[in-house]
Amino acid sequence: MPMTVAEKIWQQHSVAELGDATTLLHIDRLMLHERSGGRMLKGVLDAGRTVYDPSMVVGTLDHIIDTTPGRGDRTLFAGGAEFIKTFRDSAALAEVQVFDIGDARQGIVHVMAPELGIVSPGMTLVCGDSHTPTVGGVGALAWGIGVTQGEHVLSTQCLAVRRPGQMRVCFEGRLAPFVTAKDMVLWLIGRYGANGGKGRVVEMVGPVIRSLSVEGRMTLCNMMVEFGAWTAIVPPDDVTIEYMAGRPYRPTGTCWDSAEIYWRNLASDDDAKFESEIVVDCEDIEPQVSWGTSTEHVMGITGQVPDPAQAGSDIARASMEKALKYADLRPGDPLLGLGIEAAFIGSCTNSRIEDLRLAAGILTGRKVAPGLKAICVPGSTQVKHQAESEGLDDVFKAAGFEWREAGCSLCFFAGGDSFGAAKRVITTTNRNFENRQGPNVRSHLASPVTVAASAVRGAIADPRALGFNL
Numbered sequence: 001m002p003m004t005v006a007e008k009i010w011q012q013h014s015v016a017e018l019g020d021a022t023t024l025l026h027i028d029r030l031m032l033h034e035r036s037g038g039r040m041l042k043g044v045l046d047a048g049r050t051v052y053d054p055s056m057v058v059g060t061l062d063h064i065i066d067t068t069p070g071r072g073d074r075t076l077f078a079g080g081a082e083f084i085k086t087f088r089d090s091a092a093l094a095e096v097q098v099f100d101i102g103d104a105r106q107g108i109v110h111v112m113a114p115e116l117g118i119v120s121p122g123m124t125l126v127c128g129d130s131h132t133p134t135v136g137g138v139g140a141l142a143w144g145i146g147v148t149q150g151e152h153v154l155s156t157q158c159l160a161v162r163r164p165g166q167m168r169v170c171f172e173g174r175l176a177p178f179v180t181a182k183d184m185v186l187w188l189i190g191r192y193g194a195n196g197g198k199g200r201v202v203e204m205v206g207p208v209i210r211s212l213s214v215e216g217r218m219t220l221c222n223m224m225v226e227f228g229a230w231t232a233i234v235p236p237d238d239v240t241i242e243y244m245a246g247r248p249y250r251p252t253g254t255c256w257d258s259a260e261i262y263w264r265n266l267a268s269d270d271d272a273k274f275e276s277e278i279v280v281d282c283e284d285i286e287p288q289v290s291w292g293t294s295t296e297h298v299m300g301i302t303g304q305v306p307d308p309a310q311a312g313s314d315i316a317r318a319s320m321e322k323a324l325k326y327a328d329l330r331p332g333d334p335l336l337g338l339g340i341e342a343a344f345i346g347s348c349t350n351s352r353i354e355d356l357r358l359a360a361g362i363l364t365g366r367k368v369a370p371g372l373k374a375i376c377v378p379g380s381t382q383v384k385h386q387a388e389s390e391g392l393d394d395v396f397k398a399a400g401f402e403w404r405e406a407g408c409s410l411c412f413f414a415g416g417d418s419f420g421a422a423k424r425v426i427t428t429t430n431r432n433f434e435n436r437q438g439p440n441v442r443s444h445l446a447s448p449v450t451v452a453a454s455a456v457r458g459a460i461a462d463p464r465a466l467g468f469n470l
């Protein structure tokens with residue numbers, strides 16, 4: 001039977017068919033972070049169980065740790081110290097390796113796992129975090145799980161999973177200058193809605209995907225969660241294999257040779273069946289910005305805020321009306337020129353080295369608008385070190401950006417570190433929900449290029465129109 005790439009990985013990991021469209025799958029990697037990982041480990045230990053194979057489990061600290069320079073163990077998250085202690089103590093007891101603060105391998109879990117080569121094409125990987133599909137960008141099948149499921153994986157290295165539907169999105173054409181993977185995914189969610197990929201594995205193909213780096217592919221896969229997808233995957237190709245080649249935890253020797261043969265053959269069959277398919281012409285995509293409080297509240301940067309009267313359903317209309325109120329905008333308003341008070345570059349969506357290079361390209365020789373709070377948080381300590389070795393930190397600092405330590409940081413409000421109540425922020429993150437980045441903070445999602453250009457103008461700005469070079 002012809003199969004999709006996800007179905008092949010699924011079948012290769014099947015331990016038993018449990019009926020009711022559910023399969024017991026072998027899990028190759030379990031990633032842990034201090035917000036959900038400590039509870040999983042403690043749950044297993046408290047029940048008197050052992051971790052089946054600690055070498056398949058890796059932890060890091062990212063969510064609730066401080067990111068200000070010279071950080072110690074400070075956390076602004078209520079009860080955060082307890083989370084961190086539980087995580088460290090349980091990991092030590094279970095003999096699970098944790099890349100802690102001060103370790104060069106520490107970082108946002110979805111950034112450091114692929115960067116270190118802990119995950120590779122064709123693997124199954126899970127983590128107690130909704131943005132786990134990010135690593136679909138290297139051709140792995142990865143998804144977010146809950147604490148109970150995490151305990152099951154820790155104890156058995158397996159998980160019972162219901163078979164998802166299959167969907168394919170083909171990106172045709174070419175990306176215009178200043179248009180990035182972030183704009184592609186925002187456009188897709190804006191066009192097809194926050195439930196457009198509901199419950200499916202979304203395979204992403206086409207010439208534009210082939211031309212993207214693995215980092216760009218990860219940006220896309222990261223936000224497919226905001227498209228409602230169960231997960232997303234880009235089948236491996238030469239770009240993926242080249243990416244894997246430099247990674248410290250990659251397979252080596254004859255294992256690399258056989259892995260490479262396997263990766264090269266890991267593709268959907270020509271006549272594989274997808275429940276739904278979308279073809280996107282990338283020529284249509286301009287830089288995108290979100291205007292509201294759902295990831296589907298997105299528009300082209302030169303457009304106007306839509307009118308709820310035109311909404312396709314009562315639910316959409318109500319959500320748009322509420323969002324307009326929260327965002328303090330009116331139908332027909334342009335976003336171009338809308339004043340912003342802060343800019344954020346970071347998060348598992350856009351904090352990898354290529355993102356920082358793009359933003360620094362815009363910021364070189366420029367300064368952020370007076371009074372604007374601008375913060376850049378590298379996704380991992382390794383990204384930070386790489387950026388520093390290229391002098392990017394100097395560019396950010398000279399432009400007026402704070403240059404932070406690696407972590408999730410202001411991607412979500414963890415209890416104190418904030419832009420200030422009700423501030424309007426342009427941000428490279430993935431969620432623009434109410435209060436996501438602080439009390440009443442209005443978040444406008446955009447690419448690192450658009451965020452950097454807007455920071456310079458002090459208002460939402462079209463990077464194409466302002467004489468920036470890339």
Ligand SMILES: CC(C)[C@H](C(=O)O)[C@@H](O)C(=O)O
Pocket residue numbers: 035036063128129130131144412
């Ligand atoms: C805290 C964590 C479990 C959460 C998630 O699952 O995504 C966070 O990373 C987020 O982005 O909201």
Ligand code: SF4
Pocket residue numbers: 062063108129131347348349407408411412430
């Ligand atoms: S960077 Fe943001 S979206 Fe990503 S894992 Fe951390 S909190 Fe979640």
